[in-house]
Amino acid sequence: MVRHIQLTPLSLLGVSIALLLTFPLFYVAFSAVTGDLSQASNLWNTRLPELITNTISLALGVSIATLTLGVSTAWIITRYQFWGRAFWDWGFVLPLAIPSFVLAYVYTFLLDRGGPVEQTWQWLTGSDAHIPSPYSFTGALVVMTLNTFPYVYLLARAAFQNFNLSFEEASQATGATRWETFYRVSLPLIRPALVASMFLVVLYVVSDFGAVSLLRFQTFTYAIYQQITGRFDYQSAALLSLLLVSFALVFLFAERWFRKQSRFYQTSGRVRTATPKSCSLARGLAINLFFFVIFSAAFGVPVILLIQWTLTALAEGEVGTSFGTYIGNSVFLSATAATVALALGTPLAYLASRFPSKLHIACLQGAYIGYVLPGPVAALALLMLFTDMIPLLYGTVFVLILAYLIHYLPAGLQAMESALQQVNPNLEEAARNLGAKGIRTFRQITFPLVRKGFSAAWLLMFLLCMKELPATLLLRPIGFDTLAVRIWLEASEELYQLAAPPALLIVILSIPAVFLLSKKNWQAG
Amino acid sequence: MSIMKMIIQIVRIVSIQPLVSMLLAFGLLSFSDLSSPELSAAESVVVYSGRAERLIKPVLDHFEQTTGTTVQLLTAGSTELVNRLRAEKARTPADVFITNEAGALELARSLHLLQPITLPEVAMAIPEHFRAPDNSWIGLSGRMWVIVYNTKTVDPSSIHSLLDLAAPSWKGKLAIPTANSEYLQAGASMVLAAKGEKTAKNFLEGIRDNAGNEVYGKNRQIVDAVAKGKVSVGIVNHYYIFRHLAKDPEAPIAPLITDQDKDGMGSIMNVAGIGLTAHTKHLSPAKELIAFLISPTGQEMFAQINKEYPVNPAVNADPAVPPASSFRASTIPLTRLAELREPIIHMIQDLGLR
Numbered sequence: 001m002v003r004h005i006q007l008t009p010l011s012l013l014g015v016s017i018a019l020l021l022t023f024p025l026f027y028v029a030f031s032a033v034t035g036d037l038s039q040a041s042n043l044w045n046t047r048l049p050e051l052i053t054n055t056i057s058l059a060l061g062v063s064i065a066t067l068t069l070g071v072s073t074a075w076i077i078t079r080y081q082f083w084g085r086a087f088w089d090w091g092f093v094l095p096l097a098i099p100s101f102v103l104a105y106v107y108t109f110l111l112d113r114g115g116p117v118e119q120t121w122q123w124l125t126g127s128d129a130h131i132p133s134p135y136s137f138t139g140a141l142v143v144m145t146l147n148t149f150p151y152v153y154l155l156a157r158a159a160f161q162n163f164n165l166s167f168e169e170a171s172q173a174t175g176a177t178r179w180e181t182f183y184r185v186s187l188p189l190i191r192p193a194l195v196a197s198m199f200l201v202v203l204y205v206v207s208d209f210g211a212v213s214l215l216r217f218q219t220f221t222y223a224i225y226q227q228i229t230g231r232f233d234y235q236s237a238a239l240l241s242l243l244l245v246s247f248a249l250v251f252l253f254a255e256r257w258f259r260k261q262s263r264f265y266q267t268s269g270r271v272r273t274a275t276p277k278s279c280s281l282a283r284g285l286a287i288n289l290f291f292f293v294i295f296s297a298a299f300g301v302p303v304i305l306l307i308q309w310t311l312t313a314l315a316e317g318e319v320g321t322s323f324g325t326y327i328g329n330s331v332f333l334s335a336t337a338a339t340v341a342l343a344l345g346t347p348l349a350y351l352a353s354r355f356p357s358k359l360h361i362a363c364l365q366g367a368y369i370g371y372v373l374p375g376p377v378a379a380l381a382l383l384m385l386f387t388d389m390i391p392l393l394y395g396t397v398f399v400l401i402l403a404y405l406i407h408y409l410p411a412g413l414q415a416m417e418s419a420l421q422q423v424n425p426n427l428e429e430a431a432r433n434l435g436a437k438g439i440r441t442f443r444q445i446t447f448p449l450v451r452k453g454f455s456a457a458w459l460l461m462f463l464l465c466m467k468e469l470p471a472t473l474l475l476r477p478i479g480f481d482t483l484a485v486r487i488w489l490e491a492s493e494e495l496y497q498l499a500a501p502p503a504l505l506i507v508i509l510s511i512p513a514v515f516l517l518s519k520k521n522w523q524a525g
Numbered sequence: 526m527s528i529m530k531m532i533i534q535i536v537r538i539v540s541i542q543p544l545v546s547m548l549l550a551f552g553l554l555s556f557s558d559l560s561s562p563e564l565s566a567a568e569s570v571v572v573y574s575g576r577a578e579r580l581i582k583p584v585l586d587h588f589e590q591t592t593g594t595t596v597q598l599l600t601a602g603s604t605e606l607v608n609r610l611r612a613e614k615a616r617t618p619a620d621v622f623i624t625n626e627a628g629a630l631e632l633a634r635s636l637h638l639l640q641p642i643t644l645p646e647v648a649m650a651i652p653e654h655f656r657a658p659d660n661s662w663i664g665l666s667g668r669m670w671v672i673v674y675n676t677k678t679v680d681p682s683s684i685h686s687l688l689d690l691a692a693p694s695w696k697g698k699l700a701i702p703t704a705n706s707e708y709l710q711a712g713a714s715m716v717l718a719a720k721g722e723k724t725a726k727n728f729l730e731g732i733r734d735n736a737g738n739e740v741y742g743k744n745r746q747i748v749d750a751v752a753k754g755k756v757s758v759g760i761v762n763h764y765y766i767f768r769h770l771a772k773d774p775e776a777p778i779a780p781l782i783t784d785q786d787k788d789g790m791g792s793i794m795n796v797a798g799i800g801l802t803a804h805t806k807h808l809s810p811a812k813e814l815i816a817f818l819i820s821p822t823g824q825e826m827f828a829q830i831n832k833e834y835p836v837n838p839a840v841n842a843d844p845a846v847p848p849a850s851s852f853r854a855s856t857i858p859l860t861r862l863a864e865l866r867e868p869i870i871h872m873i874q875d876l877g878l879r
Contacts, residue, residue: 136738229602230707383612394613394616478597478599493745494746
């Protein structure tokens with residue numbers, strides 16, 4: 001492996017991409033610290049304690065809940081054979097097709113006082129007791145957990161599937177119980193997958209805007225959006241963003257560190273994976289019931305409601321003719337952003353995994369920052385930058401796509417990096433020793449090996465862009481409303497029926513991508 | 526399922542040859558830039574609107590149909606759009622700026638983002654206190670910030686003033702808008718202007734404690750909460766009450782116009798309005814749109830669809846709402862709203878309203 005690095009053209013490319021992606025952070029930092037800092041102490045006294053507590057407790061709560069849900073479902077599905085398994089296998093990925101704000105708006109309807117859930121509860125118990133309001137920590141926890149546990153499920157499932165059974169057998173042969181084996185061998189072995197999925201989940205929760213604002217739960221990102229849209233100074237928003245990004249950086253380094261601690265290569269070419277054990281009828285039923293409850297809450301009920309509302313809207317003639325345009329806008333923006341992201345992400349991921357110099361690692365880390373730079377702030381920074389310096393491009397989809405790149409490249413990068421790490425560097429070295437140049441090695445050896453991982457990355461980014469809200473709201477050119485924007489405009493008026501058709505469309509459009517995603521055997525770490 | 530096929534196709538292209546699809550995407554990108562609407566169409570108006578789309582779209586659609594001028598609408602928050610106009614400066618594609626309250630318009634004017642509307646109709650159609658001194662913005666429709674109460678649980682004669690709602694006896698019975706609501710900011714500004722800082726503070730503190738968790742992002746939700754009996758009273762714009770009653774005439778809700786005593790501040794009247802942007806590139810169709818909105822036809826649409834008060838005295842309010850002559854509105858000029866915006870936001874934030 002080459003350790004000392006001269007500044008190659010590839011390096012330069014990587015640096016310029018990283019600069020492009022981190023610019024908004026610099027901008028935000030700059031505007032946070034220039035100007036009147038009396039705002040800072042004011043913020044500290046009034047808003048910060050609440051925001052910090054809320055954000056951290058939500059991230060922590062959702063992490064624990066998604067880990068429990070994701071790992072248990074993945075474990076059962078990879079280890080047991082039962083009736084309905086084939087359906088649940090991909091069924092648990094479907095919730096990814098529902099944007100967080102759609103799930104949130106469905107849940108404000110379901111959990112509202114006097115809503116269906118409360119009525120059922122009161123009917124069952126015969127009491128007048130109220131259920132917790134959806135406009136609370138509980139509401140946000142439920143919605144965010146149901147919305148993000150598939151990430152954990154996907155990665156844990158892939159890890160369990162690629163898991164070399166020999167380790168477990170060795171453990172049991174030396175006298176460990178099944179629980180000990182699970183706890184001390186299986187879990188540590190899938191730790192890279194768990195850490196990677198936690199990373200995704202926490203960043204998703206922390207940067208989410210749509211769900212928390214519909215549920216009126218004050219997190220950093222929501223507060224920042226309120227500062228931008230409701231006030232005439234951006235400094236407070238910038239200060240809040242700077243804090244949020246600092247937290248995220250700490251988190252980022254922690255994740256890196258974990259991953260370094262736990263890098264495994266398969267030692268031989270052959271891996272023996274587990275075959276699912278068949279289980280009794282009773283156990284099969286219990287599993288199905290458990291899965292049915294989770295699935296209904298995360299996907300079944302919301303989609304049935306959306307269909308019902310859509311039918312009502314159609315019957316009342318409230319669905320306009322502009323839907324074709326919204327669909328086109330959404331698909332076009334997301335596909336373009338995902339494609340460009342793939343092109344920009346490849347050099348970054350490649351450099352960091354093959355030539356891990358300080359510079360290259362820094363470039364990669366830099367690219368990750370965008371994920372926690374809240375959508376609204378990145379959007380605002382771009383708005384100012386482009387109106388000031390590159391007016392020609394202002395008001396075009398270019399700016400919006402750049403915002404998508406900054407915000408969602410990290411999600412794909414995670415998968416791309418993992419895919420690249422799975423490729424044993426010895427293979428590439430062998431090709432180079434045989435005289436192949438860098439690009440040729442990449443095209444002929446590396447790329448075919450990571451193609452699946454990269455496709456998964458593309459799909460993930462496509463999906464996330466389809467659901468993107470705050471940057472689209474702030475940066476969309478006139479007449480360029482996406483499905484997500486339409487849902488938002490109607491849902492924030494609580495016009496359930498009117499918001500339903502575009503919401504259902506986003507779900508339907510996302511399902512093929514989600515389906516392919518569930519077919520991929522994508523691995524982390 | 527051609528879309529599914531399309532996606533699979535795209536994935537296939539991507540996984541085979543990223544370069545090809547990148548070129549493809551950029552091709553599409555430049556194509557879409559060329560075809561983007563603001564570069565074409567001579568007779569078109571770009572509207573930035575801070576009003577709920579369903580309240581303004583029917584009126585704009587009517588204008589589009591009768592004149593043939595295309596209207597392009599961008600809906601967002603009023604304050605957010607001022608920020609956008611400020612960032613866009615001379616390059617803004619917006620021709621007119623519609624908001625749900627006067628404060629944002631006055632702010633845009635003070636930032637030199639608007640220009641005087643030189644239409645002879647303006648002086649005749651709109652009373653002076655409903656427009657900027659230089660006619661940079663004009664009110665289109667009036668909305669009163671009133672109390673909505675549940676007729677089953679509240680005796681209306683027990684409330685004389687909006688400020689009464691701050692009394693501890695309303696604890697747990699009141700619903701209010703969120704801290705970033707422009708209506709709350711405008712309403713509190715009016716209290717501040719009429720009664721001074723101490724009263725305004727006490728009022729905000731009182732309604733904060735009384736409302737607790739009953740804080741809503743939308744007026745509609747507050748009216749709904751009162752109708753369902755979740756709370757007894759709420760503070761909203763008047764037309765949300767009448768719109769609810771139009772749908773459900775049996776709902777146990779009614780508006781309460783307060784502060785009518787001789788030394789009272791009067792009911793809080795604000796306007797939704799329109800401004801002409803300083804950098805409009807479509808001056809004549811923009812003025813045509815404004816002229817339509819203040820004409821009797823446009824004003825009647827506001828009165829009918831939205832149950833708002835037409836600003837044009839020649840047009841009557843919807844028969845369902847109390848006639849404008851039946852109450853006394855606050856005399857504080859709407860331009861004060863912009864001056865008080867920052868102080869009131871600070872106050873709201875310092876007091877920790879949600």
